[in-house]
Amino acid sequence: MANKITINWDKIQDIIEHYNSNPENLLMIMQDITNLYNYVPPEAIPLLKKKLNVKESLIYSVATFYKTISLEPRGKHIIHVCTGTACHILGAVKIMDAYKEELNIKEGQTTEDGLFSLEGVRCIGCCASGPVITVDKEIHGGLDRSKALNILELYKRSSERGEVERG
């Protein structure tokens, strides 16, 4: 699984303050925390509860309702295979299958070494370039099985060299 992280409490405080501790911004606060750690560490929930003055149940309810929030650690690189209609028609299933096979995980899981998480996403609006994936924030379009696997190779190799850092 992914490595244990150390939480930078100051940064989380900053995020909450950036949104004026307004509970209406709970979802965006959690999205910004996700930008830091790729997930919302459950350890942060008591602080959110206190600062935003909301019930813990609301935080869990929001965190589990929305797809962009995960309470479990995710991999260093997150592969999102677009499963929108256009990509589906153009063969997104084949791309997803190729990754499942190659990484030996199911959709929604993270590799043993914590390097990759594989997730489906409902359309990123690049429908004319399908099938499309994003790795972290990079978009890769016009894929087939072999192109998709080449991209994976690229990230594996640069990760070995320690070049690809999360931006």
Next chain:
Amino acid sequence: MIKLNSIESLQKFRDSITSTRTRQGKRLISLCAGSGCGAYGTSGVYDELMKELSLQGLQEQFEVKLTGCHGFCEKGPIMVIYPDGIFYSQLKKEHMAEIVEKTLKTGELVKARLFKVESTQKKVSLEEEIPFYNLQKRIVLGNNGVIEPTSIDDYIAVGGYTALEKALSKMTPQNILDEISKSKLRGRGGGGFPTGVKWKTCARFDGPRYIICNADEGDPGAYMDRSILEGNPHSVVEGMIIGALAIGSSQGYVYVRHEYPLAVKNLSLAIEKARDYGILGKHILGSRIDFDITISRGGGAFVCGESTALMASLEGKPGRPRAKYVHTVEKGYREGPTTLNNVETWANVPIIINNGADWYCSIGTENSKGTKIFSLVGKVINTGLVEVPMGTSLRTIIFDIGGGVPKNKKFKAVQTGGPSGGCIPEAHLDLGVDFDELSRVGSIMGSGGMIVMDQNTCMVEVARYFVEFLQDESCGQCNPCREGLKQMLDILTRICEGHGKKGDIELLEELGAMIEKFSLCGLGTSAPNPVLSTIRYFRDEYEAHIKDKKCPSGVCKPLFHYEIDKDTCTGCMLCAKKCPHEAITGIKKEPHILNQEKCIKCGICYDNCKFNAIFIK
């Protein structure tokens, strides 16, 4: 910093930008930096172009703009050189030196980069000669190709915020309400509700009123809202300010998908700049009007496109819809009267105010006025965003603008309206697309997704795909949607796996009718559409799956296999080389053999065979 504190100062500012630009006389090179072209590598092309311009000493003569989406995403990255409108597509950085050397220096065309028209096989040099563009009417998307979305000056220079000037100086709120009503503008997000009626009703209720832009473009396969926000965010901001003037609101929100980072970035920048200039915030352009816009990012829940769910989400709660006994125009966000419109609807507002309702009404059909942007995607040659007058036929859109189905395959259906829509067969291709005609044939306009399907698309699997999507996205509050869709999905999955039973089709129809009637919100009531419309038009495919245990399109893996036609196979060995499981063997120039035991039905051989020697059985 420039602060525009009156309408006159905005007008003066516009004049000064345009006169400076005319004096400099730089030629414009527009390079598409939308997400679609970006995925094909615009940034590398841009860097190389800038390098070549400076190497060849031309940087003073040209102005390179990284614009929003030009719409022809499949051919990206795209470059248009003005004033002529020379159109180059599918660019790579290696092409830049030659383009700068020839076209920019001497006007000579680089033939290899010109666009080839499929029907005539002729190469053309100008944007206006390309059927994809010249059959469109791009009143909303038009400026996408000529302005830099991050520059408010660009927007102002092409006449941006003149509609706001007019609304502020020459119109009362009632005039604006009347003009929008008269234009017969209908909501572009899906429902097609008359915008004027919505605004007028909202303005009647007391309390702090809110304006919301729904940019939670959840419909998979549609991306016009992303394109407008990325390419021309100020048009939406301007539309919202005019809406605020009409209704009497001082606070607006844009609820935009988290999955659209570039749209969020460009819109944030637009709002910030408009605020700096005095176009948003306190005392807009020195008037007594206050109005500001806040961005809220969605969390990837399809149901949040539904207005009550969106407002719940905006309040920081899970996005669960509520029954609309009381409409949101009366009690919406924070229980206040709220006007919610879609991105494309807001972008139409300044156009109507500028050109007048009569002009707007001259475009379109009896009950659907103006243009509509469609995202033409799937199995079609020219994919991209297409803006056409309402009433344009499906055939024109798919075959004339879209160039038809690639690889000489047969057209099967077009899916409109996203997961709430339906599949339309060839028999209805001459239908003029507007709100009413599409619902007449069992589909909907929706937000404008148009997904073309060919002979290799299985309609049962498509229905299964949509139901799986909706079942996953159902918020789970009401029984018909939560349980009904689950049952539909079970049945459809069974059929696709080869375990369909007699009576399944009838059961699906019965379930569909129930879900349609008794669900709480729009997601549920429209959810059975993809199933019901495919049963209506493609019942034979369902029967082939259930009775013959065959998937004629070659999609449902347990229900077909590939075979090699010995007479057609030339023994070129391409399939044997490409097969990832070494299931194909054979000697050069002799028909190959496919080992069914090893075959995983990935379809690589089928897609790659140049002689159509591999077939589905």
